[in-house]
Amino acid sequence: MEATIEEITKALDSERTPLISVLHAVQAELGYLSTEGLKIVAKKLDIPLSKVYGVATFYTLLDTEEKGENVIRLCESAPCHIKGATNILTELQDKLDIDVGETTDDNKFSLEMTSCLGICAVAPAIMINGTVYGNLTSKKLDSILDRY
Numbered sequence: 001m002e003a004t005i006e007e008i009t010k011a012l013d014s015e016r017t018p019l020i021s022v023l024h025a026v027q028a029e030l031g032y033l034s035t036e037g038l039k040i041v042a043k044k045l046d047i048p049l050s051k052v053y054g055v056a057t058f059y060t061l062l063d064t065e066e067k068g069e070n071v072i073r074l075c076e077s078a079p080c081h082i083k084g085a086t087n088i089l090t091e092l093q094d095k096l097d098i099d100v101g102e103t104t105d106d107n108k109f110s111l112e113m114t115s116c117l118g119i120c121a122v123a124p125a126i127m128i129n130g131t132v133y134g135n136l137t138s139k140k141l142d143s144i145l146d147r148y
């Protein structure tokens with residue numbers, strides 16, 4: 001883990017790269033941001049662990065706990081809420097048989113809520129790993145989940 005994080009911090013030229021970009025890169029490589037990983041990032045960038053931890057826990061797209069193979073993030077901001085995100089949440093909970101913050105028994109999906117994904121024009125929206133999907137309906141949700 002330490003060697004991987006060292007490679008990332010060196011490759012991103014940490015003097016000029018925002019901490020959040022470093023954390024995204026570490027998460028992309030290691031799956032999530034463990035406490036040990038955050039300590040290594042703080043050490044490599046020579047910044048306080050409290051700052052690294054603060055950024056890692058503030059942003060909903062960063063995970064400080066291990067998740068399933070695919071992380072579904074449902075937008076809970078106002079435009080998506082108005083366009084039916086609550087119904088999509090109920091559908092996801094029923095289809096996956098999990099609640100927000102949980103992972104399916106087969107470790108295939110984790111379900112999380114997030115703030116605006118930047119595609120409000122096609123609300124309601126979800127992001128699965130790095131891919132966003134909008135104009136969600138129950139039928140569309142089935143075909144999206146089948147791809148994973």
Ligand code: FES
Pocket residue numbers: 075076077078079080081115116117118119120121123124125
């Ligand atoms: S409010 Fe949901 S994508 Fe912007």
